[in-house]
Amino acid sequence: MAKGRTGGLKLVYDFWRRHIPLAVLLVVLTAFASAVAVAFPYLLRLIIDGIKSEITGRKLLSYVLILSGFGLARAVADVLLPFIRGRTNERFQWEVRSGVFSRLLYFDYRFTNRFPSGDAMERLDHDLQELSWFACSGIFRFVAGALLALFTLVMLLRMNWLLTLVTVVPVSLGVFGWLRLGPKIYGLFMRWREQIAEINNQLQSAFAGIRLVKAFVTADGMSRRFTETLNRRVGLAVRETRFEARLQVLYMAIAELALLLVLWVGGGLVIARRLTLGEFVAFNVYQLMLLPTMFDIGNLFVTGRRARGAEERIRELVSEDFSIRRGAAELNPVPGEIRLERVTFSYEQVPVVRNVSMVIPPGRKIGIAGTVGSGKSTLLRLILRLMEPDAGMVKLNSTDIRELNLTAYRQLFGYAPQEPVLFSDTLRNNILFGRQADEARLWELLQLVQLDGDVREFAQGLDEPLGERGTGLSGGQKARVALARALLTQPEIVILDDATSGLDADTEQEFFARLFTALPDRTFIIVSHRLKVLSACDYIYVLDRGEISEQGTPAELLSRSGLYYRLYERQLLREELEKLDS
């Protein structure tokens, strides 16, 4: 994003810097539209004065034609300008949303911890919509209003100064009034929003806590309370309406008073023959044109304040750079050995991974065991460089991975996380995930993860849409899709973070057997709670509270009575319980 202003409304400022020709076009068009609008009553005046002085029919016709021409130009401008403004609002929204989003995509856990996804969504939706209206319409409606007022003033002054004064005073009153009262409306609006939030909170807690509501027979109390809140809201809403209605009437009064003044003073001038009838009508029309600009001129400041708030909320998303530095060094083409050297990582001052050193030689199957919360997933994320260690380093073939080209480095891996992540897209695209593969390869994969049978039953097979507006998959099916995605490219190193726990024990074992046959020379890093899976590994690291408490081959570990053995015992107990029928 362009450097420049750092203060308020930077996003708007940057947008216009990128679109200077558009800004020029808008200014010119706005000026033109205002000029044409101002010329219209002037022509009307010529016609009416012409009729009064009994001009020829031919002359009248030519006047009418000219008037129609101007009217047409005005109509075109009236349509074209709001259209361009609206289009630009949308364009702004598009550019800012795409721009911010594409930066977020590179951010790590620090961002997602700070901004819940729903919050970020709200900011990129409602806040951005509010800002985008201001970005073009807010600004250029002000420009149009101001120019129109200026031009009108000039035309009026040329006709009659007294009537000009009479015309301008009420409109100025309107502008200043709006500047004072507009913020008050905003204040009422904010209180209104708070009320809605309170009602939503009450609803949310009552529905989410329905068991308690029922068990404590407290529905009456809850609805009494809800009614109180509703009554407060009704009171507030009525007060707000009263205020707005008063404002509306006030503005109608200003408008009517202004028209009446023109009618009265102007009429007097016409009778005194100091003003022609045509001029009188022209004043009337000018007055009508001026009145709506009261809001457009004052509004810049009222909506500007809101836009500034919205802009800050959007910019806050990218105010801090949470992305991971991308190294440049190219990768050595030989199969890699990964080495962790005294790696430490803390989250909110709590150490999650402590002083971990391990070696993952190419072509080996490495198992990682440990209790829940012992830091296994974090360790894998450190290897994948989704996060940076606080101390120590991860090396690939003795190069610090921070030096390596991040894209190339990550291409080494296939990864399936603990919770399968699926996107609202077709099954095919969820597996392909931006990569290429032919139909045969996909079916081979489906067979490997034992999803082929299910897919044949989908109405659209591989093209079945998943998620939000598509098919909901079961937990086990989701896990299989995630596995297929991880294995599609037969990556150098396969990382499975307890990714098979959604499968039943027999399926899981069969899967691993097939997997190891299909990819005999690949490196595997497998986190699992199931001992059968771990015992198929070549070497196992056992984590306890972030530290490696034991390591060795499965057989070695079983022969010691350490943590691994205890985990093993618990696993046996669990299996026993599973098998026992009461």
Place this chain on the structure above:
Amino acid sequence: MFHGEFMPPEEEERAQGRAIDYLRRLWPFFSPYLGRIVAAGLLLLVSSGLSLLGPVLLKRAIDVNLARGDLRGLAVTSLLYLAVQAGIFAATYFQLVWLAQVGERGAANLKRRLFEHILKLPMSFFDQNPSGRLISRVESDTEALKMLFTRTSVVLLQSGLMLVGMSVIMGITSWRLYLLVAMLLPPFVLAFYLFQKKVRPVYLEVRRRVADINNLVVEALRGLPVIQVFNQEGNFAARMDRLNRQKFTGELKASYLWYAVWFLVDFGELLGIGLVLAVGGSWALKGALTVGTLVLFISYISQLFAPLRAISDQINIMQRAFASAERALKILDQQPEPAGRITGPLGFNRAIEFERVWFAYEGEEYVLRDINLRIGRGEKVALVGETGGGKSSLIGLILKFYRPQQGKILFDGIDLQEIDNDSLRRLTGFVPQEVVLFPGTVLDNLRLFDQAVAPEQVIRAAERVRIDESIRRFAQGYDTPVTEAGANLSLGERQLLAFARALVRDPQILILDEATSAVDPHTEQLIQEGLRELLAGRTAIIIAHRLATIQLVDRIVVVHKGRIAEQGTHEELLRKDGIYARFFRLQFVEQEARTDG
């Protein structure tokens, strides 16, 4: 404010039933304000009528006063005009305020009714409907209906009146000129109609794209690590760009249509004014028409198209409002929990008995199978077993959240289904696994909004489980809002709060689903003391996760795979070396080690 879960927008935007039926059903919520509604309608009539007079007076000023040079006459006309305007202001003001009152109160009535009804619906309803969806039923749908009453009806009435009124006045002033103007109208009405038909799917498309964009943001941020590992950042950025472009083109398409209509209106106005000036002007030159009449026609023409457009705009809004009405009314059609016929203050004297009880949440997937269990008065029973084994379902049945498909649950020998839900539940105290706090003060939360409970009673309960001191630490004590208090209370203290809440009611039967989270030894101590206080002299059914709790009870019931596998005391069951013995080693031995260390 955002509530966690992302909700896709509802697709059905067109109601299935008939509008008149919905209106008939919604009317009772608004009917208490019939007087106001009628008055507002009359005022609307008055203000519309009066606002038609403006151009008439302008004509009078030009043709009568100005033509004769009658300055006094002009003053009279001006004063008349002033009076008319004052009338419009007054009428507008009261009409706006009264209708807002009616709309707000009516919507509030509907909201309250929906809320009360939803709270009475059976638990299975809540299992199927996430709370986000229910919130939009109570909140958004009723707001849409409010707009129907306060806005749409006004616009339709006002626009209709204006159209008719203007036509009448123009017709009276110069019917020949009016016929000329009236010829313009039919093509425009047709154009508006066609516009509505065309723009509807475009708007729907745009709304879908917005939903897709929001969905993509949420999905991408949740799946960020996967996107990054697979180097898909660029592809997702492109996907967002594509959706943004689609939204952009959709909006453009809508605005093409929109501005085409706008242009048409401007053009129509222009055509009208041109016609009036050219034809009327030539008549005026011949003296067949006054200049004032011309001005009157010009003023009306510029007001003529706005009501037409307003009416067609409201059609979309109306359709959506009726879809909202349908969704809200569907909720009111749901049957509330069946209540038993035995009501009144009950006592618990003998036992709760399960006799061959089978239960499934759905179809034939039984989570409880052939349960036989007797819990005598004063007995304390721990339910133990793996998650998903059926423990929670069991207490759900006792609290009548669900009813069994087969078998009977007897309460002092009476079938539980015969007993009124509320009467039964008043005997019980329930402490769920997660501490639920409702917006309100600490006091509100302890007595759960029951004004009949004296604050002293609440304080006594808090003292007994030793949470009183923690509450008094807050500057506002028991009147502290829980949003504030919750953040300042530890996990253990929150647990004690839930204990105090149950204790306030002095329940005969206590049902406790123990929290699973590990706590430090000090908190553990506090909780155990609180628990002992809570259990004293009561019948208790506890889903136990803590060793210390197991040691408090008289009997342990092992629930395994939907069946009661074993029963007995801790020692008996350990000796038996069956499921409990294994489960104990799996779940509690680690705990023992931890608390000892």
